[in-house]
Amino acid sequence: MTTELITGIRELTTQADDRARRHDAALVIEAGRILWIGPAARAPAAGLRTDVGGRALLPGWVDTHTHLVFAGDRAAEFEARMAGQAYAAGGINTTVAATRAATEEQLVATAARLRGEAAAQGTTFLETKTGYGLDLASETRSARAAASVADVVTFLGAHIVPPGIGRRDYLDLVTGSMLAAVAPHVQFIDAFCEVGAFDVEETREVLLAGRAAGLGLRVHGNQLGFSGGVRLAVELGAASVDHCNHLESADVDALAASDTVATLLPACDLSTRQPFPPARRLLDAGAHIALATNCNPGTSYTTSMPFCVATAVLQMGLTVEEAVWAATRGAARAVGREQGVDAVGSLRVGGRADLQVLDAPSVAHLAYRPGVPLTWGVWRQGVRVGRGSQPLPA
Amino acid sequence: MTTELITGIRELTTQADDRARRHDAALVIEAGRILWIGPAARAPAAGLRTDVGGRALLPGWVDTHTHLVFAGDRAAEFEARMAGQAYAAGGINTTVAATRAATEEQLVATAARLRGEAAAQGTTFLETKTGYGLDLASETRSARAAASVADVVTFLGAHIVPPGIGRRDYLDLVTGSMLAAVAPHVQFIDAFCEVGAFDVEETREVLLAGRAAGLGLRVHGNQLGFSGGVRLAVELGAASVDHCNHLESADVDALAASDTVATLLPACDLSTRQPFPPARRLLDAGAHIALATNCNPGTSYTTSMPFCVATAVLQMGLTVEEAVWAATRGAARAVGREQGVDAVGSLRVGGRADLQVLDAPSVAHLAYRPGVPLTWGVWRQGVRVGRGSQPLPA
Numbered sequence: 001m002t003t004e005l006i007t008g009i010r011e012l013t014t015q016a017d018d019r020a021r022r023h024d025a026a027l028v029i030e031a032g033r034i035l036w037i038g039p040a041a042r043a044p045a046a047g048l049r050t051d052v053g054g055r056a057l058l059p060g061w062v063d064t065h066t067h068l069v070f071a072g073d074r075a076a077e078f079e080a081r082m083a084g085q086a087y088a089a090g091g092i093n094t095t096v097a098a099t100r101a102a103t104e105e106q107l108v109a110t111a112a113r114l115r116g117e118a119a120a121q122g123t124t125f126l127e128t129k130t131g132y133g134l135d136l137a138s139e140t141r142s143a144r145a146a147a148s149v150a151d152v153v154t155f156l157g158a159h160i161v162p163p164g165i166g167r168r169d170y171l172d173l174v175t176g177s178m179l180a181a182v183a184p185h186v187q188f189i190d191a192f193c194e195v196g197a198f199d200v201e202e203t204r205e206v207l208l209a210g211r212a213a214g215l216g217l218r219v220h221g222n223q224l225g226f227s228g229g230v231r232l233a234v235e236l237g238a239a240s241v242d243h244c245n246h247l248e249s250a251d252v253d254a255l256a257a258s259d260t261v262a263t264l265l266p267a268c269d270l271s272t273r274q275p276f277p278p279a280r281r282l283l284d285a286g287a288h289i290a291l292a293t294n295c296n297p298g299t300s301y302t303t304s305m306p307f308c309v310a311t312a313v314l315q316m317g318l319t320v321e322e323a324v325w326a327a328t329r330g331a332a333r334a335v336g337r338e339q340g341v342d343a344v345g346s347l348r349v350g351g352r353a354d355l356q357v358l359d360a361p362s363v364a365h366l367a368y369r370p371g372v373p374l375t376w377g378v379w380r381q382g383v384r385v386g387r388g389s390q391p392l393p394a
Numbered sequence: 395m396t397t398e399l400i401t402g403i404r405e406l407t408t409q410a411d412d413r414a415r416r417h418d419a420a421l422v423i424e425a426g427r428i429l430w431i432g433p434a435a436r437a438p439a440a441g442l443r444t445d446v447g448g449r450a451l452l453p454g455w456v457d458t459h460t461h462l463v464f465a466g467d468r469a470a471e472f473e474a475r476m477a478g479q480a481y482a483a484g485g486i487n488t489t490v491a492a493t494r495a496a497t498e499e500q501l502v503a504t505a506a507r508l509r510g511e512a513a514a515q516g517t518t519f520l521e522t523k524t525g526y527g528l529d530l531a532s533e534t535r536s537a538r539a540a541a542s543v544a545d546v547v548t549f550l551g552a553h554i555v556p557p558g559i560g561r562r563d564y565l566d567l568v569t570g571s572m573l574a575a576v577a578p579h580v581q582f583i584d585a586f587c588e589v590g591a592f593d594v595e596e597t598r599e600v601l602l603a604g605r606a607a608g609l610g611l612r613v614h615g616n617q618l619g620f621s622g623g624v625r626l627a628v629e630l631g632a633a634s635v636d637h638c639n640h641l642e643s644a645d646v647d648a649l650a651a652s653d654t655v656a657t658l659l660p661a662c663d664l665s666t667r668q669p670f671p672p673a674r675r676l677l678d679a680g681a682h683i684a685l686a687t688n689c690n691p692g693t694s695y696t697t698s699m700p701f702c703v704a705t706a707v708l709q710m711g712l713t714v715e716e717a718v719w720a721a722t723r724g725a726a727r728a729v730g731r732e733q734g735v736d737a738v739g740s741l742r743v744g745g746r747a748d749l750q751v752l753d754a755p756s757v758a759h760l761a762y763r764p765g766v767p768l769t770w771g772v773w774r775q776g777v778r779v780g781r782g783s784q785p786l787p788a
Binding site for chain 2: 073075076078079082083117120121267270271301302303304306307308310313314315319320361362364365367368369370371372373
């Protein structure tokens with residue numbers, strides 16, 4: 001079995017025992033897992049040797065909130081919003097119509113292209129969702145398409161109530177035959193708890209049905225106002241509550257006292273002109289946070305975790321180390337993959353070799369050099385998926 | 395002579411007669427210049443045919459404010475600033491010490507690497523500056539290094555008063571033997587008019603000396619406070635006044651009534667946590683604006699014009715078309731290259747073939763998809779400097 005020794009690591013961030021950055025490290029990969037990590041001077045021999053030329057190495061990004069299964073484009077709606085039109089959840093219907101009209105092959109092709117684009121920017125683990133089908137056949141097709149490209153899939157039948165069906169009938173569908181149809185393809189259930197989408201009691205009904213079907217829980221909450229989604233997520237022990245732009249003190253306290261991760265989506269906030277969530281306050285209170293792209297055609301059409309990390313540092317008051325943690329190990333917690341043999345978001349002996357090398361000597365450059373494409377190489381389960389350039393000059 | 399026909403342009407932005415986006419266009423290049431632009435259906439034959447697969451084509455970026463001639467790295471200072479330490483102009487001294495210790499070959503290598511990085515993101519015309527030497531030998535060396543990598547060079551001896559010399563003596567040096575030594579290598583003179591750097595009268599003295607030596611004028615003004623730099627720039631007819639974060643009504647009025655371009659540097663504002671300049675107010679008043687990276691190791695270590703365009707749309711209230719204009723034709727005005735046979739920033743028959751193709755169907759995607767590397771191909775004076783990927787799916 002071929003082993004690969006990676007040398008020339010100027011700065012290594014493992015996110016295993018702590019967030020510290022180590023210098024002059026080396027790492028050995030075998031059979032998709034990490035065989036050895038230690039100081040470069042003590043590195044063992046290996047079949048293949050890759051010198052990363054003085055660059056920084058860290059875990060691959062864990063993007064726990066994307067909506068990659070869709071058809072169509074909402075660039076015109078985006079431009080109108082930038083010219084002053086307010087965002088409303090109803091824009092989702094545009095994508096629902098296009099998604100219903102698409103074939104499964106088309107949905108898979110678009111999702112796979114975006115997954116590849118994310119991988120080229122360092123994302124090695126990715127969640128995606130249904131939620132633009134919103135009828136039995138289209139949600140089922142979306143769930144299969146999602147499962148074909150993502151590491152973990154969430155059922156978001158409760159995105160909005162689509163046109164042409166009553167609220168009660170739609171909730172019965174989502175919690176009944178639609179849930180049964182998608183369940184073989186998904187691991188989590190989610191609901192958009194917001195004015196224009198679902199209220200707290202409706203969200204609770206959907207999540208409890210999902211739990212009864214064996215699914216983990218996620219919530220879209222408190223994006224456009226004080227929706228109550230955050231406290232419901234904590235009450236039900238959801239893995240994650242996502243957005244969190246509008247938080248009362250009681251929401252912050254509830255998150256801090258819970259295991260529920262607050263997943264922050266800064267690219268979406270910029271694109272919808274929502275205030276950033278109070279990231280600093282959440283961390284200072286002791287809450288767990290994650291950063292994710294929320295890649296979707298309406299409100300956040302980016303696959304770029306580096307952009308989210310840079311924005312979190314430049315504009316949300318996180319340190320570089322806090323932002324990188326939130327995009328790797330903190331994110332792993334939001335999908336229940338922080339610990340165990342299939343843990344992601346950290347580099348440990350015996351763990352998955354999901355890692356990236358930056359075209360920079362330090363992770364600080366992710367925020368110090370915003371917008372510059374810094375992904376130099378990406379390994380997913382030990383296999384290199386990106387190709388690098390020349391060694392960094394001294 | 396080989397001609398190249400570019401077809402498959404879904405959206406063409408020429409910035410010639412207007413900012414309109416045309417559809418299904420084609421373009422022919424010959425000998426570094428544009429030979430023909432028109433509807434795809436009427437495209438002439440050519441020796442080489444490049445199908446850009448339904449992508450958007452626009453002029454290459456014109457980055458009129460960079461400081462690429464330096465040595466060293468200020469990532470630690472950046473991290474400290476993100477953790478709450480205020481920015482002060484004095485940090486420049488760190489880079490001055492490193493730059494003085496570097497050889498000309500080292501300076502050229504760093505600047506050329508950054509120029510290449512910029513080109514890979516669509517920048518086809520670039521200004522850079524001296525200003526980290528600040529003694530006769532180091533400024534002269536910096537000017538030569540700058541001229542070897544940039545399209546236009548600015549003398550910024552008046553960046554700060556370096557340690558070990560009195561203010562009066564330093565001003566005499568900058569306006570005397572230093573100016574004489576760098577003049578053969580530069581086209582503009584600039585001064586940092588700010589608390590901690592130079593006051594209005596000192597800035598005036600430096601600029602007038604530069605004008606007497608035949609140089610165009612630029613000013614770093616109103617970045618950290620109401621420095622008076624903007625009104626001095628307008629009074630002296632400077633080509634550009636850069637930063638403009640803190641403007642009084644009289645500053646806006648003065649700019650609106652002048653030909654001086656207000657060059658806005660959003661990446662720097664994020665990295666120093668300054669308020670964004672009032673871009674919308676400037677445009678509404680009738681002022682000319684440009685967008686630039688301000689690439690430098692202290693306050694804005696990015697070469698990414700796409701990041702600046704995205705930030706201008708997402709956070710500064712510009713429309714996509716206004717931001718793209720400010721990064722192309724508006725920027726050309728800031729270096730006196732908007733008109734004439736050597737005009738840049740626009741695509742016209744007979745003009746320079748400096749252009750880029752995005753991996754997207756529209757320029758809107760620059761802001762709609764922030765952080766995603768969208769540069770697909772770049773042509774500088776008709777020569778392709780970037781290589782593309784596969785055609786866009788329909």
